[in-house]
Amino acid sequence: MQKNESVIWKIEITHSGQQTENQVKKQGSNIRDIWDNIKRANLRIIGIPEGVEKDKGMENIFEEIIDGNFPSLKDTGFKIQEAQRAPNKLNPNRPTPRHIIIKMAKVSDKERILKAAREKQNVTYKGTPIRRSADFSTETLQARREWQEIFKVLKGKNMQPRILYPARISFKIEGEIKIFPKKQKLKEYSNTKPRLKEILKGLL
Missing domain, CATH: 3.30.250.20 (L1 transposable element, C-terminal domain)
Structure with missing residues (x-):
């Protein structure tokens, strides 16, 4: 996903040589909004150790997080469209585990989980503290950091x-x-x- 974003940025910059700085910034903002909209139903989970999904699968890990931290949400019928590590390729020199991106079927489900996480504050997986957030474009994530x-x-x-x-x-x-x-x-x-x-x- 990050690679595709980078390609789009290069295309926009190439065709904006004679445009004003404000126009370029506006186009960049529009592209960011498009990517953020694509990722609107996504949850980003940070801190899950590498490899645990090999035995259980990411969907089962996600269900364990919900069961262990938000029992009131357990039987609300969440549907997951896709779950994967990001980035896709493991870098052996990376000091922290890759994030897990969960694409929910409904944006409202993502919002309910985030609301519950804010209220609980200390969210864990098998005793290990983890973080969760909405998933945004690379540019938005950097600006928020x-x-x-x-x-x-x-x-x-x-x-x-x-x-x-x-x-x-x-x-x-x-x-x-x-x-x-x-x-x-x-x-x-x-x-x-x-x-x-x-x-x-x-x-x-």
Whole structure:
């Protein structure tokens, strides 16, 4: 999937030589939205050891995760269209296991699982902590990762941070929910809030 995304990016860049920078950015955003829409029903599961699926199969592993962490969802009739490791090829030098991508039959099923995971917070597989998230395009994933350090700090201060689509951060301050699409906007806002500026010192 990442290879196909890269090919499309190259095609767009090749045909945009005489276009303005804003037009190129807009096209890039449109391509990202297309890929995110394709992946809309996908769940990304992070931290499952390599090879465990050989004996059980990925669908059975997924069912074990649901049974062990979200028993209230056990009999809700989830349907899986596809399950695979990403990337497809194993890199022996990779220090962490490849992610597992689960394509659900319904977007609503994915949303219910993510909601339950947020509420439980500590999700495990056979005692090993795992993480779960929606599956996005490479560009969206990278943009969301750039908020991670700020997210951790805000969460530590109980400011209820969330990463919103495509890569915006929201959090609660002075009784209000604030949303920022870029770090520069957050920096400008923090300059008006001394406490927030101190909390985010060195991160913006």
